Amino acid sequence: SKSAVIIGSGVAGLASAIRLQLLGFDVSVFEKNSFPGGKLSDFTLGDYHFDRGPSLFTQPENVLELFKLAGRNPKDYIQIEKLNEANRYFFEDGTIVHGYIDTQKFDEELVSKLGERKGNAVQYLSEAANLYQHVGLIFLDYPLQRLKTWFNKRILKALAVVKGKHLINTVDQVNKKSFASPKTQQIFNRFATYNGSNPYVAPAMLTMIPHLEHNEGAFYPKGGMISITNALFKLANELGVQFYFNEEVEEIVKAKDKVSAVQTDQRTITADVVVSNMDVYFTYQKLFKDNNKAFEISKQERSTSAIIFYWGIKKSFPQLDLHSIFFSENYQQEFDELFVKKVLPSDPTVYINITSKKDVTHAPSNGENWFVMINAPASQIINWEEAVLAAKINVLKKLTRMLNTDIAPLIEEEHIWHPGGIERDTASFLGSLYGSSSNDRMAAFFRHANESKDYKNLFFAGGTVHPGGGIPLCLKSARLVELLVKEQFAG
Ligand code: FAD
Known part of the structure; x- marks a missing residue:
């Protein structure tokens, strides 16, 4: 059977490994750390346990889907609880606002604590849902190259659903129009930071983000966020994925319009498919020694x-x-x-x-x-x-x-x-949590695609490529890689 090499065991690397193994590839994962998960890992200090990076979990279905694909019961791997309260907000004047997941209850809380106008939050979150369903999902669920060719058809159709204010304003401008209380505006501006962006500059399209937390919900995996990594790592092992820890990939070996192998600090491994889960900037700079391409990527503002x-x-x-x-x-x-x-x-x-x-x-x-x-x-x-x-x-x-x-x-x-x-x-360029920022209206189109333009069997999954950073989007990138690999190796 065909072989696939994954560079990095971040959440998108693990998900890609599972998906390609299920497609019938013999998958090997090379990870420079001694543990899986990348940013989604943990450690202890004395009697205290800590998740290292991510703490907020939305859209668990992206995780559950992997177990279902493998014919397993997700409950045998991970227990996920829906929260009542997503965030508790503290202000300098002593005001405390409970960010209830339930939209109606959250609306009432904003009215009673901040004197917000009744119904404002409900209205806002229903517009957020609309944006997410009609525009967000098109960006998140399709490969970037398809989006570019579809620009005139699907995207324009989707944008027709959107109100003009979401096209021309910033997040902050829409929030100022939507809410009477400056504190409510601040609460809703903060959601732009969920992909490391600036609410005073970022396009109002990002006002769809609170939909994920309030309409769909915020969740907690029992045992902490590390349980996501542990569950995926366990599944990958059961499916036969081979892991090589403490082994850094140093080069991707090219052969005309394809890549033929990866070279680590310990060996050279030939591969029919290579997936880089490494920051795309460093993939070009370190593994291809292509400073021009790396420089191109660095011109996009970091999150x-x-x-x-x-x-x-x-x-x-x-x-x-x-x-x-x-x-x-x-x-x-x-x-x-x-x-x-x-x-x-x-x-x-x-x-x-x-x-x-x-x-x-x-x-x-x-x-x-x-x-x-x-x-x-x-x-x-x-x-x-x-x-x-x-x-x-x-x-x-x-x-x-x-x-x-x-x-x-x-x-x-x-x-x-x-x-x-x-x-x-x-190995995240400048320590960015979410790759490039979404401060630019066109940022969604400028992110690196999930496939290489130059090498037809090279793919990219992770927070620095399409559709973007954060666990849900990283998991979606792995789904897109599977789709592209399937297309190419069909039959
Ligand atoms: P990464 O986690 O970046 O892992 C890449 C892996 O590749 C690493 O293990 C690395 O060691 C390995 N690697 C790199 N180069 C090589 C090489 N040459 N050879 C071998 N291996 C290599 N997201 C949320 O959804 N919710 C949150 O609340 C949230 N909070 C965050 C808080 C912090 C402090 C941080 C750091 C991130 C947060 N994020 C959050 C973002 C989220 O963690 C990332 O988007 C996601 O985990 C990135 O996954 P990834 O698959 O891109 O890989």
């Missing part, structure tokens, strides 16, 4: 990176939820700093994820595992070791003030991840 403080906290905070957000007072300034000045925000919005709220074993009793994240610019210039120290002081001051508790003395374990470390550990 944001992050600084994460993983803190073992020896106290319980009942007022916090699984996902809690401490907003900055001047949100526009925060994005100016991130994208224009490319510096760390002076008053960062702080996000805390605490999985011990769901899995008590993730922290000692009376303790909590805090994953504390602020947005950071994707920048080469900043000295991250120094910047992190200033950021820590800032974050501690903000949380101490907003939680009315001195936080520093409660930290008994600490690990810090910054953009430089994210780039080093996951």
Whole structure:
């Protein structure tokens, strides 16, 4: 049978491996780390367990689909719970808003806490659903090259469904028109950060993002986000996928209009199909030594990176939820700093994820595992070791003030991840969490396709290629790779 090599075991690499193995390929995965999952991995510090990267889980059907394809019962691999509350929002003036998943309940919460006009959120989320179903899905479920040829037909038809305001305005402009309360506007602006974009610049098409959280729902996999990686890794192994850890791919070997093999730091392996799950920038720069192509890609603005403080906290905070957000007072300034000045925000919005709220074993009793994240610019210039120290002081001051508790003395374990470390550990260009940003109206078309233009048996899956970053889209990219491979190897 034919062979396929996957470079990288990120979530899209795992999903691609499963899909190609099910198509009948002998699949080998090469991973430079000692563990699978890439950004979707975990670690422990003393008695505290931490998910390393992603914390918010939407559209679990993209995961479940893989088990169904393999004829398995997903419940034998992963238990997924739907949340009642997606986020808990904290404002400097003491206001706390519960981001209920249920649209009606969320609408009522915004009315009672923020004096929002009744029905505004319901109306907004129904428009978001409309956008997602008519426009979003076309971008997400089809290969990019098809989209380009269909531009005049399907896309224009889809856009006809969309209201003019979503075509010409930014996310912030639509949110200002849609909501009376500046705090509601801030809550809805934040969704642009789900793919690392700037709500004050990004096109209003991105207002479809809250549809995923509020209409479809936010979820928690029992055991934490690592359970997604563990479940996919287990399935891949059962299906016969071969994994090679601690083995870095150094080169993709070309043969005219095809690629013939990959060379790792330990061997050369021939392959009928190669899928790169590596950041597409580094695929060209490192594996093809093609600096021109890499430079082309680097011209697209990167999405944001992050600084994460993983803190073992020896106290319980009942007022916090699984996902809690401490907003900055001047949100526009925060994005100016991130994208224009490319510096760390002076008053960062702080996000805390605490999985011990769901899995008590993730922290000692009376303790909590805090994953504390602020947005950071994707920048080469900043000295991250120094910047992190200033950021820590800032974050501690903000949380101490907003939680009315001195936080520093409660930290008994600490690990810090910054953009430089994210780039080093996951080979993500400039530490971007989601590849290129969606700040440009045409960004969706500029992302790299799932297939190579130059080599007909080379494919791309992952957060830096079409349709974009985040777990759901990464999983969709693997589905598109399967589709393209199937087309080419049909019969
Ligand atoms: P990656 O996870 O980037 O993995 C690529 C793999 O390839 C790595 O394991 C790497 O070691 C390996 N590799 C690279 N080069 C080579 C080589 N030469 N040879 C062999 N192996 C190689 N998404 C969400 O949906 N929700 C969230 O809440 C969320 N929050 C996030 C928070 C943080 C801090 C981060 C970092 C990301 C977050 N994301 C979130 C984004 C999400 O993690 C990514 O979009 C997704 O995990 C990327 O998966 P991927 O398949 O592209 O591969």
